[in-house]
Amino acid sequence: MGRLEGKVAVITGGVSGIGLGTVELFVAEGAKVAVGDIQDDLGKALQDRFGGDVIYVHTDVTREAAIGALVNTAVETFGKLDIIFNNAGAGGDMSPMTDLGEEGFNRTLALLVNSVMFGHKHAANQFIKQGTGGAIISTASAAGLQGGWSGAAYTVAKHAVTGIVRQAAAELGPHGIRSNAICPGVIMTPIMANTFGVPAQEATEFEGYLSEKIGTIVPSRRAGFPNDIAEAALYLGSDGSDYVNGVLLPVDGGSTGVVTGPFSKVMIDSAAEFNKSKGR
Template structure:
């Protein structure tokens, strides 16, 4: 089925790579006009050049509320309306535990990972109400937003908080025809994972394949996730096919959060260190 987002206008934050990029390209293929936002200007411009006319790039630090407001204004100026807001941008951030984490670092992670989702809801909802059109808001939480043990303390707390925003938004915004849902990816292999380990660009593809093989054991479906898996779910939740779905947090994790299993953070870290030793 093609054209599932025909004539829709979408914003996707963190859209220059990984899940955001896969979603942006899938949305364009389904007929949408897309604005991607990222702090990686070079990568964003490259994506824009590949999809001339259908996709625009806007440099944006989603941790800054005014940047998100300007992002929504840019989408309106460029394409005339807004139908979809996909709050996807994020980082792993400070990996410190309970006895080491600093308050300033924790606050910064909450501002980036959770505050950006609040800003995205706020400015998208204002525009949807001005249009009197309704709209779809989608946010990327994580398996770490559903269970402990998937990631570090700050990331886990921030991603749990996104679930609260989605449910509060469902209660407050549904009377205006505005839906809010979230996707909770499991272990998803992408270029960002390679860069977080400091893997040189020439080894990035090999690193992803290596990690994917190791992570195949982390969930019942015997393979690691890829950005396209999340993009497929995002397409459905942002389309009119999901018009009666709001307040849902959808795990896209190969069944990982449905069972008790080993610690994926440890497995990924050990595999990453092992790869770096063999590649050096």
């Protein structure tokens, strides 16, 4: 029997990268999954691929109403909710603090912070209504633990996510609800290439190039991949983590434990070198 047999999960940003890897693993472990995303063609293809185990709901996670509708659709379709994985996101405005504008800052916060706050709110209300408790998992970042990993807006946003998780553990724990965050290091996903202006058709090549560069400074000597995060989410969503609450779990090959210095500079310089080699 799978570790999530009989459980129902909501996963945002579930049609690619970390989210897709988690959907695949959750279904393999017995869960039914409602996927929220804005990439409708990929979402419909995912629903068709998994049949009755997955439903896709167009969800703009910057809007609270859309998150509420996703949770409601999951419950209406599968009868309950056990897990929510607040995973949707992107790099946002990567400007340094001295160049960051109000619009870019607010847009980044809406995508990365509002989505997690309202994912907590609507899942928690459903768990309390059911009287069952439940698991809330959120994608934070190594940038939510240290400075220097990314742009200013992203770093601020991911620190806010870790604050939401700790507050939720305190507020919601008495209801049998646990809230934990996964803090990925450098993970090879389609977002990575897009963030650094690399065309989609060169994404795989860029991922290999960046992974090699990152591997020289990460203790585990490699970059991460979506399945590394999916495995962490599986643990945090399963009954095996019943006594784990308010935890910020780094999944970064040891980087935040031992590496000092600006990871963002390594990534920015590597992307610049790659783009220069392509004549851009």
